[in-house]
Amino acid sequence: MQRALSAQSGVRSFVVAHDDRIVFEHYRRDVAPECLQDINSVTKTVVGLAVGAALHEGVLPPLDTPVCRILPSMREPAFDPLVQRVTLRHLLTMTSGFECDPSVIDDCVLGPCDRFRPGDSRLRFILSRPIARPGARFAYDSHAVQLLSLVIESVTGRTLARYARDTLFAPLGIAASEWISDEEGHTFGGRGLMLRTSDMIRLGLLMMHRGAWRGTRLVDETFIDEAMSVQSDGGPPMNDAQYGYLCWIAPRYVFAAGHGDQFIFVAPRQRIVAATTCDSHDAPTGVRDLFVRHVLDAAR
Numbered sequence: 564m565q566r567a568l569s570a571q572s573g574v575r576s577f578v579v580a581h582d583d584r585i586v587f588e589h590y591r592r593d594v595a596p597e598c599l600q601d602i603n604s605v606t607k608t609v610v611g612l613a614v615g616a617a618l619h620e621g622v623l624p625p626l627d628t629p630v631c632r633i634l635p636s637m638r639e640p641a642f643d644p645l646v647q648r649v650t651l652r653h654l655l656t657m658t659s660g661f662e663c664d665p666s667v668i669d670d671c672v673l674g675p676c677d678r679f680r681p682g683d684s685r686l687r688f689i690l691s692r693p694i695a696r697p698g699a700r701f702a703y704d705s706h707a708v709q710l711l712s713l714v715i716e717s718v719t720g721r722t723l724a725r726y727a728r729d730t731l732f733a734p735l736g737i738a739a740s741e742w743i744s745d746e747e748g749h750t751f752g753g754r755g756l757m758l759r760t761s762d763m764i765r766l767g768l769l770m771m772h773r774g775a776w777r778g779t780r781l782v783d784e785t786f787i788d789e790a791m792s793v794q795s796d797g798g799p800p801m802n803d804a805q806y807g808y809l810c811w812i813a814p815r816y817v818f819a820a821g822h823g824d825q826f827i828f829v830a831p832r833q834r835i836v837a838a839t840t841c842d843s844h845d846a847p848t849g850v851r852d853l854f855v856r857h858v859l860d861a862a863r
Contacts, residue, residue, distance in 0.1 A: 565589060568589045568853070573824070573841050573842045573844070573848045574589070574591065574824075574839065574840075574841050574848050574850060575590070575591050575594045575600065575840045575841055575842060576588075576589060576590050576591070576594055576596075576600065576760040576838070576839065576840045577589040577760075577837070577838075577839045577850065577853075578760045578761060578763075578764055578837065578838050578839075579835065579836070579837045579858055580764050580767070580768065580835070580836045580837070581833075581834060581835050581862070582834050583768060585761070585764065587858075590760075594840075596759065596760070596761065597739070597759060598759065599739060599740070599741055599757040599758060599759060600757060600758060600759065600760055600763075600825070600840040601757050601825075601840075601843060602754075602756055602757065602758055602763065602821050602825045602840065603754045603821030603822040603823060603825050603843065604705065604753065604754050604819075604820060604821040604822060604825075605756070605763070605819040605820065605821040605825050605826070605827055606742075606751070606752070606753065606754045606755055606756040606821070607705075607708055607752070607753060607754075607809045607810075607819070608766075608809050608810045608819035608827065609727060609731070609756055609766065609819075610708055610711050610712065610715075610723065610752050610809060611655060611790055611808045611809035611810060612727075612731055612766065612769065612770070612782055613715055613723060613726055613727045613730070613731065614651070614655065614711060614714075614715070614786070614808075615774060615782035615783045615786035615787060615790065615808075616726075616727075616730040616731060616781055616782050616783075617715060617718060617719065617726070617730075618782075618783040618786050619774070619780060619781070619782055619783040619786075620730070622718045622719055623651070623714070623715075623718050624651075625651075626650065626651045626652040626655065627650050627651070627652055628650060628651055629647060629648060629649065629650055630649050630650060630651060630654065630710055630714060631646070631647045631649075633714050633717050633718060634686075634710065634713055634714065634717060636686065636690075637649075637690060639690075641691070642690045642691065643693075643694050645660060645694045645695070645696065645697060646690050646694060648696075648697050649694075649697045649710075650697065650698075651711075651714065653697045653698055654707055654708065654710055654711050655711075655790075655794075655808040655809055656701070656794040656795050656806060656807075656808060657701050657702060657703055657704055657707070657795070657806060657809075658697065658698050658699070658700060658701055658702070658795055659694075659697055659702075659704060659707045659710075660694045660695040660696055660697040660698070660699060660700070660702075661689070661692045661693070661694050661702070661704055661706070661707055662692050662693040662694065662695070662702075663692070663702055663703070663704040663705075663706065663707075665702075665703040665704075665705070665799050665800050666799070666800075671685075671688075672705050672706065672753065672754075673754065674743055674745075674751065674755065675743070675744070675745055675746040676745075676746060677746075679745075679746050679747075684747065685706075685709065685745055685746065685747070686709075686710075686713065688706070689706045689707060689709060689710065692706075701795040701796060701797055701798045701806060702798070703798065703799060703800060705753030705754065706753065708752035708753045708809070709745070709749070709751070709752040709753060710752075711723075711752050712749055712750050712751070712752035713749060716749060716750075722744070722748070722749065722750045723742075723749075723750035723752065724742040724744070724750040725750075727742075728740070730781060731766075731769070731781060731782075732762075734776055734779060734781055735762070735765045735766070735769060735776055735781075736765065737758065737759075737762040737765060737766075739758075739759060739762075740756065740757060740758055740762070741756070741757040742755055742756045742757070743755035754821065754822075760838050760839075760840055761838075763827050763838035763840075764827075764836055764837075764838050766819075766827060767819075767827045767828070767829045767836035767837070767838060768836050769781060769782065770787060770790075770791065770810075770817070770827075770829045770836075771829050771831050771834070771836055773787045773788065774786070774787040786808070789807070789808060790807045790808035790809070790810060791807055791810065791812070791817045791829070791831075792807055792812070793805045793806070793807065793812050794806055794807050794808060797811065797812070801820060804818075815830060815832075815855070815859055816828050816829060816830040816835075816854075816859065817829045817830075817831075818851075822843060823841050823842060823843030823844060824839065824841040824848045824850050824851075825839065825840050825841065825843075826838065826839045826850060826851065826854075828854050828858075830859055833859060833862050835858060835859065835862060837854055837858055839854070
């Protein structure tokens, strides 16, 4: 395993836990274990866990609730009436119906954007896009995840970053993190979280233990079960996986994925969690294959 990773210069870190204990750690020479890593769209899965925590606390209504009941601005006459039919579940399963192209990654997907000024907000941009019938099809939509950030902020009175720190990170012992905000100060939902690789493992263990951590429930158990089950057939950018709630489903494992091969892998049957971070470029590192061949297959 170490030899295979050393041959892939783009891999920054690769950590494996079995039965809640870290059994393998690889860090490239220029990467310290305490270094915060940009996990890109793995952030989305953390947003999903925050939604599950809000359900557990009873501050969030059922998942089939239309989002416009929480965010009244979605009822503006200027928006397509279909916008009012988008539910929390649609956002979690990437089936909201908004027109989007996951291959288009502009500055406004990546962070605060000068294009969004007062009167032309990010929210208005998200809701003004063409929309098909919600629930009809999967479309990977980084912009729509921002609605869940606004939902968490509305029902808890805290930004998504603060709520995640209070309800997830602090109980898990995640002491260091950074999370960018948009141009109006709302936590970015589609990406922008930075964590240590070892703390990515803690989030994976929380998923493997169905939302419980050392005897304390942090996330609604039913939510975790549904999140890690197939909710749609999925599609680009992961054509070989299905989709749950803001996480991907492969035949033998569930995973959170971010651009540039950032991953959290969870294999409940084998009690294995792994986390990888890589240089954020388009050069493939093959870490999914390495995980299957050198971790899952080796554990048989």
